[in-house]
Structure formats: C-alpha cells, structure tokens
Amino acid sequence: MKRQLPRLNAPIKRPISYAQKLFLLATVPLLLAVAAIAFLVAHQSRAMAEREISDLEAQLISAKQDELRNYVQLARASVSDTYNPAPPDDETAKRIVTQRLAAMTYGTEGYFFVYDYDGTNLVAPRQTDLITRNWAGLSDSAGTPVVGRLIELARQGGGYHEYLWPKPSTGEEAQMVSYVVGLQDWQWVIGTGVFLDDVLNSVATTRAQVEYRVHRTFLYIGAIALAAVLLVFMSGVSITIRERRLADAKLKELTQRIFDTQEEERGRVARELHDGISQMLVGVRYALDLARRRLKTGDDRAPESLDKGVDMLGGAISEVRRISRDLRPGILDDLGLGPALQALTEEFQKRTGISTELETVVFRNRLDEEAKIALFRIAQEALTNIERHADATEVKVHLSGHRTGASMHIMDNGRGIADLRGHGLGLRNMAERMEQLDGTFTISHRNPGTCIDATVPLKHMLPPASANRTDPPKKAAP
Numbered sequence: 001m002k003r004q005l006p007r008l009n010a011p012i013k014r015p016i017s018y019a020q021k022l023f024l025l026a027t028v029p030l031l032l033a034v035a036a037i038a039f040l041v042a043h044q045s046r047a048m049a050e051r052e053i054s055d056l057e058a059q060l061i062s063a064k065q066d067e068l069r070n071y072v073q074l075a076r077a078s079v080s081d082t083y084n085p086a087p088p089d090d091e092t093a094k095r096i097v098t099q100r101l102a103a104m105t106y107g108t109e110g111y112f113f114v115y116d117y118d119g120t121n122l123v124a125p126r127q128t129d130l131i132t133r134n135w136a137g138l139s140d141s142a143g144t145p146v147v148g149r150l151i152e153l154a155r156q157g158g159g160y161h162e163y164l165w166p167k168p169s170t171g172e173e174a175q176m177v178s179y180v181v182g183l184q185d186w187q188w189v190i191g192t193g194v195f196l197d198d199v200l201n202s203v204a205t206t207r208a209q210v211e212y213r214v215h216r217t218f219l220y221i222g223a224i225a226l227a228a229v230l231l232v233f234m235s236g237v238s239i240t241i242r243e244r245r246l247a248d249a250k251l252k253e254l255t256q257r258i259f260d261t262q263e264e265e266r267g268r269v270a271r272e273l274h275d276g277i278s279q280m281l282v283g284v285r286y287a288l289d290l291a292r293r294r295l296k297t298g299d300d301r302a303p304e305s306l307d308k309g310v311d312m313l314g315g316a317i318s319e320v321r322r323i324s325r326d327l328r329p330g331i332l333d334d335l336g337l338g339p340a341l342q343a344l345t346e347e348f349q350k351r352t353g354i355s356t357e358l359e360t361v362v363f364r365n366r367l368d369e370e371a372k373i374a375l376f377r378i379a380q381e382a383l384t385n386i387e388r389h390a391d392a393t394e395v396k397v398h399l400s401g402h403r404t405g406a407s408m409h410i411m412d413n414g415r416g417i418a419d420l421r422g423h424g425l426g427l428r429n430m431a432e433r434m435e436q437l438d439g440t441f442t443i444s445h446r447n448p449g450t451c452i453d454a455t456v457p458l459k460h461m462l463p464p465a466s467a468n469r470t471d472p473p474k475k476a477a478p
Helices: 018-083 091-102 147-155 197-276 278-297 302-327 330-334 337-352 369-390 424-436 464-470
Strands: 110-116 121-123 158-166 173-183 188-195 355-360 394-402 405-412 440-445 450-457
Touching: 018 091, 018 110, 018 158, 018 173, 018 188, 018 197, 018 278, 091 110, 091 121, 110 147, 147 158, 147 173, 147 188, 173 197, 197 424, 278 302, 330 337, 330 369, 337 355, 337 369, 337 394, 369 394, 369 405, 369 424, 369 450, 424 440, 424 450
Parallel strands: 355 394
Antiparallel strands: 110 121, 110 188, 158 173, 173 188, 394 405, 405 450, 440 450
C-alpha cells in the first residue's frame, strides 16, 4: 500500500495570534486617530491661513489706496495755484496744468492721467498714444468699464476703481487700482494708479509658505505615528497606557511648537513691514522734490512743503517703531514683563485716550520665557479688544506674584462680556496660552465692564538663584 506524500506547495493557514490581534487593536484606532488629526490640522491651518492671507491682502491694498490718495492730493495741491483763480475757459491755465501734471512721474510705471468729462484724454506721459483721443466707452479685457467709471467717480468728488490696464513698461495687462478726483470748474478727471503685482506676489508667496508648513506638519504627524506604531509593536499590552500619556505630551509639544512658530512669524512680518515702509516714503520724497523746485523758483511756500515732508517722515518712522514694538517688544526680553506692560499701557493710553493704570508688585524677573510671553500677549489682546469693542473710558492692569504663581488682572468699565461674544478668536487664543502653561484663565462680567484673570502656576517661576544668575541686578521688574 502506497503512502501519499503531503503537498509541499499547499498553503498553510495559521490563525492570527493573540499578540497580533492586540497589535491590530492598538494600532488601527491610533492610525485612524492620526489620520483624523492630520486632516483637521490641515483643514484648520488652511482655513486660518486663508483668513490671515485675506487680511494681509486687504491691508496691502488699503496701504496702496492711502498711497494713491496722498499722490493725488499732492498733485491737486501742486496745480491749485493755477487752477483756483482761473475761469473755466482759461486755455492758458489749462495748458500750464497739463504740462505740470505730465512732468510729474514716479517710479517705473507711475504717472498722473487727466480726462475731461467727455472722455478725451488730456495727459498720459507714459502712454502718449492715448492723448487727445476719446475713450468714453473703454472697458478692459474682462469687461470692466474704465474711463466711464473714472468720470462717474470724479463727478461724485473722487474714489477708487480697480481694473486691468496695460503696463507702460511691458504692454502686458495687469491688475491696477486708481484714485481720481474731479476739477469741477474745468470738468476734468485727475488721477493716478498703481499696479498690484507686488500685492498679488506677496499673497502667492504667503500661500506657498502655508502649503509648505502644512506639508511639513503632515511629515511631523507621520513621524510621530510611525514611532507610536513601533512602540506598540515592541512593547505589547503594557505600552497602551504609556502611549496615551505620550500622545498627550506630543500634543502639548506640537501646540508649543505652533506658538513658537507664531512668535517667529511675527518677527518675520515685523521685518517685512519695516522693509515695505519705503512705500510710505515715496510721498515724503515727492514733498521734498516739490520743496526743492519751489526753492529754485523762489516760491514762498517751500518751507511749507519741507514741514509737510518732515511730518510725513516722522509719521513713517513712528509707524515702523510701533509695528515692530507690537510684534516683538525688545523691552520684554531686556527688562522683563513689568516694564513691557508699562510701555504697552502707556502707548495704549496715548493712542486711544483711555485712562490706563498699571499696578505691579516687584518680585524680580523670575518668570520663565514662556510665561512672560503668554502674559504679555494676553494683555496685548485684551487691550485690543477693549479698544475695539468695549467703549471703555478706564482700564486697570494689576500684576503680582504669590505663593501659587503669578497673576494678572485686567479690568475695564466698558459694555461688558455680552458685547465680546462675537469676537471669540482673541479670547480663545488667550485661553489656549494659559492652558498650554497649565494655568487658569477666566473672564467675568463686572458692573460696569469686564474682568480678565490669567494665572500661571508656580512651576513657571524661576528659583531666586536662577533669576540672579540669568538677570542683571538692575533688571528687577516682574
């Protein structure tokens, strides 16, 4: 009787072991949770970034509009000595004004244009083919009315208009915003415009940076998930509890990293705003050029132009200092939280006219870096909310140290908490800062007004020896 040999190539079915089941039970929910977190982080990051990009674009366009208004006001002022006394049919005066405006160019693309109310172009120094031709029904390639709308705005006194227009340097169409005013006696439109290429490029660059940060966050989350899966595989059942604690620690670390990134981003934005402030100085240059021409011609109004240029320059310098100080005050790093809050409240009172009082108890510079930044940002956000929404006339800020840590109280006599519920993003940011430090944050209603309390725990207070080693003796503020 022959014995049948077993088939060597037959598949061998092995049951899933208990360890494998436990591994799958532990890793599948983890992977699903990581995927959900990655999706939510990406979604929230993109949504927040889009809001920030929209705000940035609106601010840049607003700055361009302010710049255009200044240009047109300066042009209007430069021809007022000829225009104001001239009758409507004074052709000599009109010729002088058109010659003067045609000579006023700036940058590589900037110039002033003039149309009469019938649509005939009178001045276009960088696009001379437009002069003496009627453009009343002109529209851009997207169908947006151009000259007709400019005339309508001028008849109403002035305004802004966005449309596509060929660049004088290249002839290619680009987005442009113009500001016009009307010389009603002569029925003229005077205006100028700037192309928004730099604004659109800044927005595109910012959006690319956001996508890069989201991609990098995905990589971080993927690395964390891979490490967690390996730990579960190697450690078995005992790793389950430890994994939960590790996940909490990683989440706090990620949150702190986001806050650190925000601080770095504020510093970068401060530098970019500082570099971009040169746009404001164009108006100063024009005022000084005007003063120089008046000096050469013996015009008595030259000192007036110089004074205006100096005032505008001082305003630009003050704006740079204010923006840089708001984003990252150097006094916070050099002298501590107390002097930083003192400078913040003094500037707030000077800017808003709201009576602001700061009370602080000197307990050395013993707060660690995270606590100082968190309390300063909370004070900054609270004062911003008070300025925008509270209608307050008095604000009190109290900072003190105690046995369980350090506390800051901000009180105002405004409309109260009910009027701040629609502005939850700033309040949520303040609460999250305190949560990151394991502190407490409360906001309550007073009669009248609102009270904000922020407390950091004792673990964020440096021991006296450490404070003395790290801080100079003179820097003894909280």
